[in-house]
């Protein structure tokens with residue numbers, strides 16, 4: 001059972017998932033309003049009993065930064081926790097992804113970088129060596145096999161061309177790591193739920 005809370009912007013668009021303690025403190029500070037509580041669950045303190053928040057909305061509109069932050073977690077989520085060369089997606093018996101068995105591969109190897117930049121073979125454009133467009137998820141065997149070569153030199157084919165997620169895809173990434181509780185579903189875009 002989740003204790004997480006879906007935080008919505010003042011226009012009811014999803015912002016992020018927050019810990020229930022954070023949500024309760026935002027409620028007590030009157031920064032957010034309760035939209036939906038978890039059915040049949042309550043938070044009890046010596047002085048009050050509150051419905052357990054499932055969805056809350058900001059009272060004041062917060063501007064989205066619009067950019068999805070570049071991180072190992074987000075690259076893994078973008079790539080569906082699957083090696084972008086062989087498609088292998090290590091999972092536990094219950095189907096949970098096992099990120100510890102996956103690595104980050106520089107498509108154009110670090111050794112080919114100049115001044116921290118590499119030139120993408122498909123566009124001829126220079127990008128930072130460690131960035132959305134030059135990093136993909138790879139299983140260990142593929143990463144070892146590829147080593148400091150370009151994919152074609154290693155006779156490997158990328159399944160997708162890596163890119164920065166759009167803000168819309170970013171919303172989906174936000175929710176790709178959590179099981180979506182029933183109570184949230186009315187407030188999420190179709191694609192995320």
Ligand SMILES: [Zn+2]
Nearest residue numbers: 083086139142
């Ligand atoms: Zn692989």
